[in-house]
Amino acid sequence: xxxxxxxxxxxxxxxxxxxxxxxxxxxxxxxxxxxxxxxxxxxxxxxxxxxxxxxxxxxxxxxxxxxxxxxxxxxxxxxxxxxxxxxxxxxxxxxxxxxxxxxxxxxxxxxxxxxxxxxxxxxxxxxxxxxxxxxxxxxxxxxxxxxxxxxxxxxxxxxxxxxxxxxxxxxxxxxxxxxxxxxxxxxxxxxxxxxxxxxxxxxxxxxxxxxxxxxxxxxxxxxxxxxxxxxx
Amino acid sequence: xxxxxxxxxxxxxxxxxxxxxxxxxxxxxxxxxxxxxxxxxxxxxxxxxxxxxxxxxxxxxxxxxxxxxxxxxxxxxxxxxxxxxxxxxxxxxxxxxxxxxxxxxxxxxxxxx
Numbered sequence: 001x002x003x004x005x006x007x008x009x010x011x012x013x014x015x016x017x018x019x020x021x022x023x024x025x026x027x028x029x030x031x032x033x034x035x036x037x038x039x040x041x042x043x044x045x046x047x048x049x050x051x052x053x054x055x056x057x058x059x060x061x062x063x064x065x066x067x068x069x070x071x072x073x074x075x076x077x078x079x080x081x082x083x084x085x086x087x088x089x090x091x092x093x094x095x096x097x098x099x100x101x102x103x104x105x106x107x108x109x110x111x112x113x114x115x116x117x118x119x120x121x122x123x124x125x126x127x128x129x130x131x132x133x134x135x136x137x138x139x140x141x142x143x144x145x146x147x148x149x150x151x152x153x154x155x156x157x158x159x160x161x162x163x164x165x166x167x168x169x170x171x172x173x174x175x176x177x178x179x180x181x182x183x184x185x186x187x188x189x190x191x192x193x194x195x196x197x198x199x200x201x202x203x204x205x206x207x208x209x210x211x212x213x214x215x216x217x218x219x220x221x222x223x224x225x226x227x228x229x230x231x232x
Numbered sequence: 233x234x235x236x237x238x239x240x241x242x243x244x245x246x247x248x249x250x251x252x253x254x255x256x257x258x259x260x261x262x263x264x265x266x267x268x269x270x271x272x273x274x275x276x277x278x279x280x281x282x283x284x285x286x287x288x289x290x291x292x293x294x295x296x297x298x299x300x301x302x303x304x305x306x307x308x309x310x311x312x313x314x315x316x317x318x319x320x321x322x323x324x325x326x327x328x329x330x331x332x333x334x335x336x337x338x339x340x341x342x343x344x345x
Contacts, residue, residue: 001261003253003345009246025265028313028341062276064265071265071339073276 001030008032008040009075016077018057023071025064033072060141078103079226082136084129084157085147086113089172093145093215094122100219102143107132107157129157138166143222145202146171155184162194168225170202170218177201204231245280245289249343258283259343260304264291264336268319271334283308291338292318303340313341 005021009032012019022043023030031041035057037050045053052065056072064071081097083090086108097104105123108114114124125132129146138144144161145168146154154171158181161169171181178200185195203217204224224231245261252259262279264271272293279297280288281304291300296318303314319335 001341001343003343006246006250006253006343010250013246023263023339023341025313025315025339062274064275068266071263071275073263073278 005030005032005041013075013077018074018076020053020057020062021073021075022053022065023073024069025071026069076141080105080136080138080142082107082133082138082142082144082161083147084108084132084145084153085150085172086110086115086119086124087147089147089211089214091118092210092212093147093218094119096212096215096219100223105132105136108148109153129153130160133157133160133164138164140165140167142166143168144170145218145222147202149173149177151181151184154181155188158185158198159188159190162190162197168199168222169197170199170221172202172214172218173200175201199225245278248288249280252280252282252286253343253345258308260307260340261343262291262300262304262338262340265315265339266337267334268336269334271336273336279304281305281308292336296336296338300338300340307340307342311342311344313339315339 009021017034019032019034021030021032024043029043031039031043033039033053035054039045049066053072056063056074060074060076062073079102081102081104083093083104083106086106090106094104094106105125106114106119107125107127107129109126109128111126114126138161144157144166146157148154149172158171171178173181182195199221203214204221206217208214208217249259249261259280259282264273264275264277267275273291277291278289279291279300281301285301287297287301290297300316303316307314316338
């Protein structure tokens with residue numbers, strides 16, 4: 001790998017631009033391809049090969065192409081997690097999610113919760129959850145987890161999250177709390193199919209009690225959803 | 233260089249390669265390019281190696297890294313990429329203990345600075 005190719009990849013990562021590095025395995029020549037099919041490097045590809053590269057980026061799956069002539073290494077931006085509620089469970093969930101390679105943002109308009117002292121080095125937003133979610137624009141590589149139990153904070157977040165392509169939406173609270181929540185969202189105009197996207201109560205039923213155990217159960221469920229693993 | 237736990241586990245392999253290179257070290261990158269059976273790390277997994285045999289990332293569950301580092305040191309010298317294959321039928325793999333029954337193909341290239 002030439003140094004300039006390395007620099008191109010690192011620059012794309014810094015700017016959160018999804019790319020694939022294509023290597024011709026017979027001679028080691030390389031090019032960087034982005035989602036607009038622009039090729040940076042001394043290589044040419046057929047339209048069909050470029051489509052294959054795009055599908056690799058879309059599926060976040062590095063693989064060989066052209067019957068093993070090339071290898072496409074995908075470099076996607078990190079997965080994101082938006083946590084609504086700078087509560088005790090968030091203090092466990094945030095570092096665990098970071099270890100699972102998520103870029104985490106915590107949203108909580110209550111200043112005494114979302115403080116740097118409680119969450120050193122974490123992205124904090126002190127806006128109302130619906131406004132924050134519009135700004136963060138969750139996509140297919142984003143998870144949204146609400147933890148406040150407070151309808152004033154959780155509901156606006158869920159309403160905005162359900163309008164996006166977030167791959168995982170979860171809301172903490174007992175079964176009773178969750179059924180009341182669904183009732184409110186029904187009244188707000190969301191249909192059953194849409195409401196099924198909310199994983200509630202958040203997390204796998206592993207008997208979690210402490211904040212860190214609940215964080216484990218949420219991350220376990222999220223991982224299963226990410227990899228399309230049917231839990232039922 | 234101080235690194236957070238997060239950075240080490242999620243192994244920003246290329247970032248580390250770049251830092252090693254900037255400090256004047258020779259480096260190589262190994263990438264899993266194909267797998268069959270129950271190999272522990274998927275295609276695209278990367279291991280960075282420097283001339284002091286320091287490693288970041290992984291291309292297996294620790295079974296073949298030793299052999300990959302050996303190849304990486306050669307590649308750092310002659311700059312010729314190598315493709316290594318490890319599997320149950322491969323004596324080298326047994327030697328270094330690829331016990332999972334899977335097969336992996338690894339592409340090893342030097343960073344040419």
